[in-house]
Amino acid sequence: MSNQNLIDQHALSKYLRTxxxxxxxxxxxxxxxxxxxxLSALDELKIDLDKVVxxxxxxxxxxxxxxxxxxxxxxxxxxxxxxxxxxxxxxPDLKVVVISGDGDLFAxxxxxxxxxxxxxxxxxxxxxxxFNYGMTGGQYSPTTPLEAWTTTTPYGNIExxxxxVHLATAAGxxxxxxxxxxxxxxxxxxxEKALQKEGFSFIEAVSPCPEIFDRYNKLGSAVDVMKxxxxxxxxxxxxxxxxxxxxxxxxxxxxFVDVEKPSYGRLLREMTDRVQEKLKDDxxx
Amino acid sequence: MASASSxxxxxxxxxxxxxxxxxxxxxxxxxxxxxxxxxxALPYAQIxxxxxxxxxxxxxxxxxxxxxxxxxxxxxxxxxxxxAVAAGCRFFGGYPITPATEISERMSRRLVEVxxxxxxxxxxxxxxxxxxxxxxxxxxxxTATSGPGFSLMQENIGLAVMxxxxxxxxxxxxxxxxxxxxxxxxxxxxxxxxxGSHGDYEIIALTPSSVQEMFNLTIECFNLAEVYxxxxxxxxxxxxxxxxxxxxxxxPEDIITIDRKKPHVAPGEYKPFKPDKNLVxxxxxxxxxxxxxxxxxxxxxxxxxxxxxxxxxTELVQRLCEKIRRNAADITRVEKTMIDDAEVVVxxxxxxxxxxxxxxxKARKSGLKAGLLRLITVWPFPEKLVASIAxxxxxxxxxxxxxxxxxxxxxxxxxxxxxxLLSKLGEEPHRPMEIVEAIRKALK
Numbered sequence: 001m002s003n004q005n006l007i008d009q010h011a012l013s014k015y016l017r018t019x020x021x022x023x024x025x026x027x028x029x030x031x032x033x034x035x036x037x038x039l040s041a042l043d044e045l046k047i048d049l050d051k052v053v054x055x056x057x058x059x060x061x062x063x064x065x066x067x068x069x070x071x072x073x074x075x076x077x078x079x080x081x082x083x084x085x086x087x088x089x090x091x092p093d094l095k096v097v098v099i100s101g102d103g104d105l106f107a108x109x110x111x112x113x114x115x116x117x118x119x120x121x122x123x124x125x126x127x128x129x130x131f132n133y134g135m136t137g138g139q140y141s142p143t144t145p146l147e148a149w150t151t152t153t154p155y156g157n158i159e160x161x162x163x164x165v166h167l168a169t170a171a172g173x174x175x176x177x178x179x180x181x182x183x184x185x186x187x188x189x190x191x192e193k194a195l196q197k198e199g200f201s202f203i204e205a206v207s208p209c210p211e212i213f214d215r216y217n218k219l220g221s222a223v224d225v226m227k228x229x230x231x232x233x234x235x236x237x238x239x240x241x242x243x244x245x246x247x248x249x250x251x252x253x254x255x256f257v258d259v260e261k262p263s264y265g266r267l268l269r270e271m272t273d274r275v276q277e278k279l280k281d282d283x284x285x
Numbered sequence: 286m287a288s289a290s291s292x293x294x295x296x297x298x299x300x301x302x303x304x305x306x307x308x309x310x311x312x313x314x315x316x317x318x319x320x321x322x323x324x325x326a327l328p329y330a331q332i333x334x335x336x337x338x339x340x341x342x343x344x345x346x347x348x349x350x351x352x353x354x355x356x357x358x359x360x361x362x363x364x365x366x367x368x369a370v371a372a373g374c375r376f377f378g379g380y381p382i383t384p385a386t387e388i389s390e391r392m393s394r395r396l397v398e399v400x401x402x403x404x405x406x407x408x409x410x411x412x413x414x415x416x417x418x419x420x421x422x423x424x425x426x427x428t429a430t431s432g433p434g435f436s437l438m439q440e441n442i443g444l445a446v447m448x449x450x451x452x453x454x455x456x457x458x459x460x461x462x463x464x465x466x467x468x469x470x471x472x473x474x475x476x477x478x479x480x481g482s483h484g485d486y487e488i489i490a491l492t493p494s495s496v497q498e499m500f501n502l503t504i505e506c507f508n509l510a511e512v513y514x515x516x517x518x519x520x521x522x523x524x525x526x527x528x529x530x531x532x533x534x535x536x537p538e539d540i541i542t543i544d545r546k547k548p549h550v551a552p553g554e555y556k557p558f559k560p561d562k563n564l565v566x567x568x569x570x571x572x573x574x575x576x577x578x579x580x581x582x583x584x585x586x587x588x589x590x591x592x593x594x595x596x597x598x599t600e601l602v603q604r605l606c607e608k609i610r611r612n613a614a615d616i617t618r619v620e621k622t623m624i625d626d627a628e629v630v631v632x633x634x635x636x637x638x639x640x641x642x643x644x645x646x647k648a649r650k651s652g653l654k655a656g657l658l659r660l661i662t663v664w665p666f667p668e669k670l671v672a673s674i675a676x677x678x679x680x681x682x683x684x685x686x687x688x689x690x691x692x693x694x695x696x697x698x699x700x701x702x703x704x705x706l707l708s709k710l711g712e713e714p715h716r717p718m719e720i721v722e723a724i725r726k727a728l729k
């Protein structure tokens with residue numbers, strides 16, 4: 001069977017721009033698993049694909065916007081969330097999902113992340129966290145663990161990494177979850193939940209980077225890394241996000257926040273309605 | 286500079302309004318695209334009558350709220366905001382910055398009144414990103430800023446160029462570089478507007494010279510952005526932004542607004558970056574069922590990345606530039622005063638052009654044959670027109686509130702005709718007598 005046939009027969013091929021396959025990601029990379037979880041969630045929820053917009057930034061996972069068969073845009077480095085904010089507010093009927101990496105969302109794009117969370121803009125942000133800038137060959141990112149080796153930390157990393165779960169919670173996200181790409185069913189379930197929830201939702205997917213970060217840090221093959229994820233992951237749903245740091249010996253996973261707050265869009269609509277009512281009253285006088 | 290409404294200036298405005306009859310408006314633009322309803326101010330009065338008969342005005346009530354028909358006394362920044370709302374702008378993403386803040390303030394109030402969206406973003410990078418997003422989601426969208434914010438926007442201006450997002454960027458120019466003189470005027474961002482983002486590209490930029498034009502040209506900017514799918518800039522100096530003058534806002538049916546061309550094929554056949562004859566691709570918006578992809582990467586007609594092909598890179602970059610260059614005649618707006626027999630021509634734009642108009646009149650009175658070419662469009666630069674004028678005159682004078690920017694373009698096309706720069710930095714615009722002196726010197 002030809003490659004094209006294999007691609008066309010894939011259960012999720014109707015959600016993909018199959019002409020773009022094969023994708024650019026390395027063998028063993030977690031991005032494919034994450035994409036699979038996202039598409040399965042769309043499939044499960046039977047969401048009208050005409051109303052889904054996928055926005056990505058720059059980096060390996062940034063290419064995801066070109067692979068999904070929805071309206072999609074691949075923006076500048078770090079700006080996906082600001083872009084998504086404009087899309088969602090301009091057309092509230094759309095489900096707007098940002099899928100991007102740790103460097104894109106939390107270094108160059110960190111300001112947009114905290115402010116969109118604070119405003120509670122109704123967008124879903126999914127972060128593929130592979131602990132480094134893979135596309136440019138493995139430099140340290142805001143999530144690189146202390147002491148890790150990257151091409152720009154040749155003596156080991158001395159910068160303390162972000163605990164993304166804690167950051168998202170503090171900034172005001174209404175839904176915060178972290179899984180690894182080993183937790184396929186739970187990751188998919190969290191994406192489904194976020195897609196159905198109003199407000200700024202954040203899901204971190206800890207992901208292997210076998211060709212770059214994992215190789216530099218002698219973590220073994222992609223399978224070894226998945227085994228390592230299994231060994232050190234602890235489901236700690238509901239635990240204090242400030243205690244959910246990722247360390248050498250533990251990855252705290254689970255749902256950390258699930259609260260209700262009116263979204264920015266809702267507050268904007270309510271304000272607009274009030275103003276419209278007042279204008280009507282004024283003109284009636 | 287807010288107190289710039291001296292009687293001299295008022296007089297010069299009334300002169301200017303008379304001379305708008307001379308404005309060279311390219312009517313072809315209007316017949317080529319979806320004209321929904323008709324016109325802004327004086328230059329369009331005649332077009333409006335005929336087009337009106339063909340177009341029904343929809344949703345008059347909303348329109349009335351969007352268009353504050355009547356005569357007003359307002360600042361340039363406020364007139365710009367009113368022009369935007371009248372043009373159909375329903376999304377504004379911005380960040381406060383002197384001297385453009387009043388535009389944000391006005392938009393925050395007015396957009397809610399017309400069921401639009403105003404958002405104050407975390408910075409100018411986010412502002413323009415949100416505006417590109419809103420444009421792709423189908424709204425007419427705008428941001429307004431000044432020098433430092435304009436610098437921050439440059440990377441995403443490139444994205445807007447590459448993804449061909451129709452949008453308007455207003456830059457109320459203040460003194461630079463860096464923080465410079467925030468409350469003082471300049472025309473120092475003329476070159477940045479054209480060359481600020483990396484790579485080869487073209488944009489459109491208009492320069493208003495009165496508060497009335499802040500209203501009119503903001504509408505023009507939206508129309509040009511929608512027709513050519515290009516970020517379109519309103520470059521106003523701080524004097525124009527903060528000056529208060531009389532503004533006539535016409536009735537809604539007399540305002541021309543143009544919408545982007547929609548695809549004429551079914552979603553399955555839609556190629557999002559396949560251009561029509563005028564090199565501009567019809568534009569679907571998110572949520573309309575076309576399910577297309579846009580990217581800042583070099584892309585083919587299907588919108589899909591092509592990161593190594595020489596052919597795709599060449600074709601795309603050429604088209605992004607040529608869609609503006611080849612349509613330059615339709616885009617260009619200039620105003621000629623006493624050019625025909627002139628021996629010296631002053632080429633000016635923005636506030637400077639008002640001093641220049643006064644100067645050529647004074648010069649004529651003392652027997653000097655001077656004329657004025659006022660550029661309303663600075664980008665694309667009207668090079669053919671300037672070249673043809675240069676061939677006929679003895680000298681060209683370019684007064685600018687910078688250390689010499691647009692003068693380089695004039696020199697480039699003037700060839701052997703001598704070109705003199707009159708540079709001004711800081712608060713004071715040119716005085717007419719300084720320009721008269723330069724005219725006299727050139728004719729010696």
